[in-house]
Amino acid sequence: MPKITKIIQRNAKNLRNYCIIAAILVAYYIATNYFFGYVSPTMILFGLPCPACGFMRSALLFLGGNFSESFAMHPLFMPVLAFAVFAALYTFVGDRQNRQKKINRLKYGVILLLLTAIVLYVYRMATIFPHQEPLLLNTNSVLHGILAGLGE
Numbered sequence: 678m679p680k681i682t683k684i685i686q687r688n689a690k691n692l693r694n695y696c697i698i699a700a701i702l703v704a705y706y707i708a709t710n711y712f713f714g715y716v717s718p719t720m721i722l723f724g725l726p727c728p729a730c731g732f733m734r735s736a737l738l739f740l741g742g743n744f745s746e747s748f749a750m751h752p753l754f755m756p757v758l759a760f761a762v763f764a765a766l767y768t769f770v771g772d773r774q775n776r777q778k779k780i781n782r783l784k785y786g787v788i789l790l791l792l793t794a795i796v797l798y799v800y801r802m803a804t805i806f807p808h809q810e811p812l813l814l815n816t817n818s819v820l821h822g823i824l825a826g827l828g829e
Contacts, residue, residue, distance in 0.1 A: 731811030
């Protein structure tokens with residue numbers, strides 16, 4: 678019985694920590710969206726889209742069944758989703774003793790996805806920036822404001 682109590686207490690503590698993190702993220706989202714119209718720090722500060730710009734819209738389009746529009750918004754969403762499902766199944770199904778080894782093996786997939794994201798970002802910036810969603814230029818960014826102030 679004491680072991681179950683410890684597990685319940687640990688899970689309750691973890692849940693509180695996750696709720697605090699979630700509350701901070703929601704507050705950040707609301708504040709940046711309200712004051713700047715964007716959530717991405719690179720859009721707010723520099724006016725340039727980040728490599729993840731369009732990822733959430735791609736996810737929402739995917740969940741709505743608009744797969745081709747989802748791919749057009751951010752081509753890396755579907756591979757990341759497939760990797761996340763694979764990683765969860767690979768890590769949590771089966772032998773619990775080798776879980777850390779399994780997690781360590783997944784780092785190669787994460788590295789491959791990150792390298793793919795960088796290459797895709799450079800390609801998208803070269804081909805569709807700044808004329809197509811989600812890769813638009815934010816002329817109301819902090820940097821644009823500073824440069825405009827210096828130019829006057």
